[in-house]
Amino acid sequence: MSKPMNQAYQWPEAGERRLPRFIYTDEAIFAREMERIFFADSWNYVALSCELPNPGDYILSSIGNVGVVVSRDRKGEVRVFVNRCPHRGARLCERRKGNNKLFTCPYHEWSFNLEGRLVGVPLSRGVDGKGGMSEQFDPSAHHLQQLHVAQRHGVIFASFSNTIAPLTDYFGPKILKYFDRVCDGRPLKVIGKHKHVVYGNWKLQIENVKDTVHAAILHAFFTLFGIWRSDQKTQIVVEANGRHSVLASTATFTKQEGSSSTTANGEFQLADERLIAHSPEFQEATGAVMTLWPNLIFLQQLNCLVMRHVEPVNSNSCIKTWTFFAYADEASELTERRIKQANLLGAAGLVTIDDNEILASCQQGIAYPQDFQCVLEAGEGNGDCDYMVSESAIRGFYQYYRQVMEL
Numbered sequence: 127m128s129k130p131m132n133q134a135y136q137w138p139e140a141g142e143r144r145l146p147r148f149i150y151t152d153e154a155i156f157a158r159e160m161e162r163i164f165f166a167d168s169w170n171y172v173a174l175s176c177e178l179p180n181p182g183d184y185i186l187s188s189i190g191n192v193g194v195v196v197s198r199d200r201k202g203e204v205r206v207f208v209n210r211c212p213h214r215g216a217r218l219c220e221r222r223k224g225n226n227k228l229f230t231c232p233y234h235e236w237s238f239n240l241e242g243r244l245v246g247v248p249l250s251r252g253v254d255g256k257g258g259m260s261e262q263f264d265p266s267a268h269h270l271q272q273l274h275v276a277q278r279h280g281v282i283f284a285s286f287s288n289t290i291a292p293l294t295d296y297f298g299p300k301i302l303k304y305f306d307r308v309c310d311g312r313p314l315k316v317i318g319k320h321k322h323v324v325y326g327n328w329k330l331q332i333e334n335v336k337d338t339v340h341a342a343i344l345h346a347f348f349t350l351f352g353i354w355r356s357d358q359k360t361q362i363v364v365e366a367n368g369r370h371s372v373l374a375s376t377a378t379f380t381k382q383e384g385s386s387s388t389t390a391n392g393e394f395q396l397a398d399e400r401l402i403a404h405s406p407e408f409q410e411a412t413g414a415v416m417t418l419w420p421n422l423i424f425l426q427q428l429n430c431l432v433m434r435h436v437e438p439v440n441s442n443s444c445i446k447t448w449t450f451f452a453y454a455d456e457a458s459e460l461t462e463r464r465i466k467q468a469n470l471l472g473a474a475g476l477v478t479i480d481d482n483e484i485l486a487s488c489q490q491g492i493a494y495p496q497d498f499q500c501v502l503e504a505g506e507g508n509g510d511c512d513y514m515v516s517e518s519a520i521r522g523f524y525q526y527y528r529q530v531m532e533l
């Protein structure tokens with residue numbers, strides 16, 4: 127365990143009700159986050175299992191700011207490797223996804239099999255009996271760096287930690303109940319991907335989804351068309367130590383006559399209701415947004431199902447990768463509906479685009495000189511509550527963050 131952060135990083139006396147500027151702007155803090163959060167005791171979302179159905183299939187992902195390759199080996203096991211050749215450090219795999227029999231580094235063409243073993247070194251015997259690899263070179267000592275892998279109902283997580291708790295203990299029953307509500311073991315299929323930069327610290331993006339207060343204020347579309355109101359039935363569920371949370375909420379919809387779908391009751395009506403009309407398919411809430419420590423946003427809203435992977439780049443930006451999914455065996459009309467709603471809730475949709483802009487604006491303002499603290503005074507405590515105007519889930523997140531970061 128390294129030493130606590132020095133005096134330059136004093137957390138405000140008000141505890142989690144104030145967030146200091148340096149956690150969003152300081153590169154030493156960012157480096158500490160990588161070391162203590164992403165490369166330590168965390169299960170990091172990397173991909174959906176259905177993205178690599180066959181042996182040799184792979185897809186690129188990340189853990190913190192480290193690129194990884196998620197792949198399926200010859201026996202069908204999922205493996206996660208650091209995307210780095212152990213020879214000279216080059217990126218081993220460049221294509222975003224594909225199918226390989228071997229992973230071959232472009233620099234000197236060292237080749238690795240699907241289990242990560244070094245199986246080919248060109249020119250290892252030199253040329254014309256001269257040169258080549260030395261006597262002491264042992265290929266078995268140079269395999270790919272491999273991470274621990276855990277899966278639940280088609281969702282793949284990986285960890286650098288040798289001491290990490292099993293996935294079920296890591297999430298705990300309160301959170302798993304919501305996870306399993308959508309990912310219940312039915313086979314999944316990917317129906318779309320978005321990827322874009324957010325010009326804000328990765329934690330601003332996580333906070334944004336835990337921030338129930340802004341939804342009915344910033345997102346005018348939500349309120350005007352009746353998809354979201356601050357007085358709708360709401361449950362904020364926070365895991366005991368604060369790191370994961372769920373916002374489960376129910377908008378009021380009216381059943382359409384002679385149809386299985388429902389439409390919103392808002393001040394305005396869309397000429398074409400297909401964007402927001404939805405078929406109810408889950409118990410308890412019309413939307414459940416989970417934020418799973420450290421950086422997965424698992425969203426179900428109306429018929430939109432998506433994993434939003436928030437990939438930290440540096441202290442002032444992150445990349446958000448969206449994987450929209452559906453159930454493999456569902457009716458094609460339902461899949462169509464999910465794709466349509468990606469235009470509402472996706473990266474350039476009528477809602478998220480507000481967040482992208484406001485997060486960049488916050489990042490810029492927070493970075494202005496001099497001292498600055500964000501204020502989190504809405505609601506009480508750092509845990510569960512049954513009303514919307516609360517920042518308790520954000521405070522819960524920082525309660526755990528401070529513990530891990532020793533701040």
Ligand SMILES: [Fe+2]
Pocket residue numbers: 334340341344345477481
């Ligand atoms: Fe938002």
